[in-house]
Amino acid sequence: MLGTASDMGKPYRPKDHYFQKAKQEGLRARSAFKVDEILKRFPGSVKKGAAVLDLGAAPGGFLQILADAVGMNGRVIGVDIVAIRPFSQKWVTTAVLDVLADDFDAKLAAMYDGLYDAVISDMAPKTSGIKGTDEARSLRLAGKALEVAATRGRPGATFVAKVFMGGDFEAFRDEVRQHFEEVKIVRPEATRGASMEVYVVGLRRRGPAPAAS
Numbered sequence: 759m760l761g762t763a764s765d766m767g768k769p770y771r772p773k774d775h776y777f778q779k780a781k782q783e784g785l786r787a788r789s790a791f792k793v794d795e796i797l798k799r800f801p802g803s804v805k806k807g808a809a810v811l812d813l814g815a816a817p818g819g820f821l822q823i824l825a826d827a828v829g830m831n832g833r834v835i836g837v838d839i840v841a842i843r844p845f846s847q848k849w850v851t852t853a854v855l856d857v858l859a860d861d862f863d864a865k866l867a868a869m870y871d872g873l874y875d876a877v878i879s880d881m882a883p884k885t886s887g888i889k890g891t892d893e894a895r896s897l898r899l900a901g902k903a904l905e906v907a908a909t910r911g912r913p914g915a916t917f918v919a920k921v922f923m924g925g926d927f928e929a930f931r932d933e934v935r936q937h938f939e940e941v942k943i944v945r946p947e948a949t950r951g952a953s954m955e956v957y958v959v960g961l962r963r964r965g966p967a968p969a970a971s
């Protein structure tokens with residue numbers, strides 16, 4: 759069986775089962791299967807009509823799944839430091855933004871100044887090969903995603919962020935617990951065997967509603 763824990767430690771295979779399946783299904787990235795699995799595991803986490811923010815969204819695999827999940831009465835905003843090929847669905851908007859830039863919050867608010875029902879991050883740093891450095895960089899990106907969820911998420915909102923396990927992972931999970939009623943750690947089946955990545959899922963953001971920007 760492919761893509762399961764039994765793959766742990768197997769060598770990196772760029773053109774694996776999920777890569778081929780993504781190609782066949784017209785998906786922009788194999789990672790689409792990861793968010794699809796997360797949404798299926800937590801029914802109601804992203805509903806029809808929801809406003810969703812996707813951080814680190816290029817090339818757009820997650821966006822394809824999220825666009826279908828929210829439907830035409832929803833709204834999906836996708837940002838990344840690299841450009842995302844435009845979507846035909848009018849409810850999907852993308853922009854080239856660096857979440858760590860000083861003007862990120864202002865630029866994001868200029869795109870959409872409402873509250874989000876879900877903030878999702880698949881952001882990953884360029885890896886250096888130095889474990890501690892890569893873990894710290896991954897946590898910094900996830901930490902920024904959490905800050906956005908805490909300041910722009912509606913009470914009851916969903917949070918999903920990819921994190922490389924290790925380092926201060928547990929402190930980050932505890933921080934997510936302060937903002938969300940329930941926190942789950944998910945390693946989707948489509949995760950490559952040797953990868954240390956997991957998704958921290960926060961369900962039901964605790965109130966009150968953040969002040970309007």
Ligand SMILES: C[S@@+](CC[C@H](N)C(=O)[O-])C[C@H]1O[C@@H](n2cnc3c(N)ncnc32)[C@H](O)[C@@H]1O
Pocket residue numbers: 786787789790813814815816817818819820821837838839840855856857858880881882883884899
């Ligand atoms: C694994 S890829 C995302 C794949 C995407 N979820 C999909 O399904 O197509 C990780 C992304 O994080 C982005 N990223 C890394 N650092 C970032 C930052 N500071 N701001 C925004 N995006 C960033 C990278 O450019 C990269 O496209």
